[in-house]
Amino acid sequence: MSDTEVRQNMKEAIEIVESVHGFPDSMRSVQFTTFTGPADHLGEYDMLTRSIDINTTNPELRSTLVHEIGHAIDHGAFEGSGLASAMPRTPQMRAWREAVWNSEAVRALKGEPEDQYTTYLRSLPEIWAHSYAQWVAVRSGDEQLLTELRSRLSSSEADQYRQWEDQDFEPIAEALDHIFQSEGWLK
Template identity: 30%
Template sequence: MGQRRYPQCVAREGKPRLRSLEEVVALPRRSSLTAELQRALAAASRLHGLRSDLSPVPVRATATITEAGAYRFRLRDPIDLRVSRVGGRSALGFLHELGHLLDHQIFYDRKTRSWASAVHDAFKPWREAAGLLDKRVLPGGYSRQRYFQSVHEVWARSYAQTVLLRSEDRALLRRLEKLQAEDDAHVWHAQQFAAVAIEVELVFERLGLRQLSLPLAA
């Protein structure tokens, strides 16, 4: 029996440059999720871009019932984003995993394997604001709770909620409002989260990722 091969990482080429998020990820072309993922990606792209040398990171639809999504990577390199089409949480799940991708690609410490949300100076005011949020609790044991409260997980959840909140897309806003009304553990209530949403936006401002350069007319 042959040895199982590790999934291939996304290639890098040239020097990092500021890209729109539509250049950073490649959505599935033929999937029941495509339209909703396009809306979520457009909402995120209106907020910021990413300075990157990566080829587009594939987004793959799955049928898993154990998680809404996953970000797969090896050391500093992405493999893919996975989003479940089961459970009606595809926009939130996609944005959550996109938040992990951004966190990982903005900064990665090879020695400690820390990501930007935990150590980068641009995230410091966000870390302080997020530290004041109520600790949301999931069913499960200590290890699951510890992961759920980790800095990079709180970042991904607050990033996803900020994109939905700032989306100006009625369908996405309704998804967020429904989750808040149900007291879903993956989101915070609007009044408490308002200050954190501002800090999420300011992270990208400090990093110089808010303004994308536009091509000049000939």
């Protein structure tokens, strides 16, 4: 993908997010950068520099960028410091945590053999970012984003639990609706 195509995809991903919710003021300091790296390193959010770095070779650039925006929101958009998903302070965040723990996908993920990757997937910040990306995809109706995320459901091993089937996801989506509504960000 050319640099122009990458930038266009990033712009479109941000517009998709903005069609679902407004950005809190704290997100204005987040920087977006690109890098070219190994295929298994799709992107990352750096809490220290407040930057989202996206791999230009990433075939799922949109869903990765939305996922990383989810990390940035988790880290710095909610009242208090730290990761809101890991230390839910509001009833809305606690309801989200309960919804994800009760989902079939997360229960199945907990049943996967313990290793570094499944430990990473089971972390609340990672579950938050996966659920946030799916919520944006569902609420926006963006077909490319939905396709990228739904392709993971047919993955092998633990990767299949990175996203939820529609029915399994609805209680999580409703919890996210309440979170963003309570913050005044939902459109």
